[in-house]
Amino acid sequence: MGWTTIFNACIINFIIKTIEDYMIIKHRCEICDMPCKRTFSRVICSDKCRIFAYIKKKEDGCWVWTGKKGQDMYGQISVNGKRKRAHRVSFELFKEKILPGMLILHSCHNTLCVNPDHLRQGTVKENSNDMIAASRSLIGEKSRRAKLKEQDVKKIKELDKQGFCRLSIAKQYGITRECISSIILGKSWKHIN
Numbered sequence: 001m002g003w004t005t006i007f008n009a010c011i012i013n014f015i016i017k018t019i020e021d022y023m024i025i026k027h028r029c030e031i032c033d034m035p036c037k038r039t040f041s042r043v044i045c046s047d048k049c050r051i052f053a054y055i056k057k058k059e060d061g062c063w064v065w066t067g068k069k070g071q072d073m074y075g076q077i078s079v080n081g082k083r084k085r086a087h088r089v090s091f092e093l094f095k096e097k098i099l100p101g102m103l104i105l106h107s108c109h110n111t112l113c114v115n116p117d118h119l120r121q122g123t124v125k126e127n128s129n130d131m132i133a134a135s136r137s138l139i140g141e142k143s144r145r146a147k148l149k150e151q152d153v154k155k156i157k158e159l160d161k162q163g164f165c166r167l168s169i170a171k172q173y174g175i176t177r178e179c180i181s182s183i184i185l186g187k188s189w190k191h192i193n
Helices: 003-025 047-053 086-094 124-133 150-161 166-173 177-184
Strands: 055-057 063-065 076-079 082-085 103-106 119-122
Touching (some): 047 055, 076 086, 086 103, 086 119
Antiparallel strands (some): 103 119
């Protein structure tokens, strides 16, 4: 092996080492000021700091996600090349691993909140119960598919008590007799007495 080969190898190693040192030392994280490598167009050292880079803290304690949002209005973040919901990533980074089949529920009922203190694991049933308790469920008039108003339902129940035929009531409101029966039997519009 000639001296030129050894010299070239030393120069290449020196250049590589210098570039690595430059990448680590010259950049500091925007959030925690720790030395780090530059990723994307921002200088952020970890996924935790990436969460902090895209939040706005509110007086009520919510950390509102200001980054990318999905059509469902939940925050989104890319982790290892995969798009994930920001509140789920926050929960796993700051609290614990999410168990299989579990959802992450918001105690603040704000879908853009990523504050781990406002997040907890829960089942689909618990999520539905929370939604109903907070009056966020699309029942009755709130549903896009509703053909009746609450006052219509009250009137239907009143007409039934007066002895009107369910088929005639159904025709009057432009719905089926089965829908009228379901209302009267308390299978639908359960929240109306």
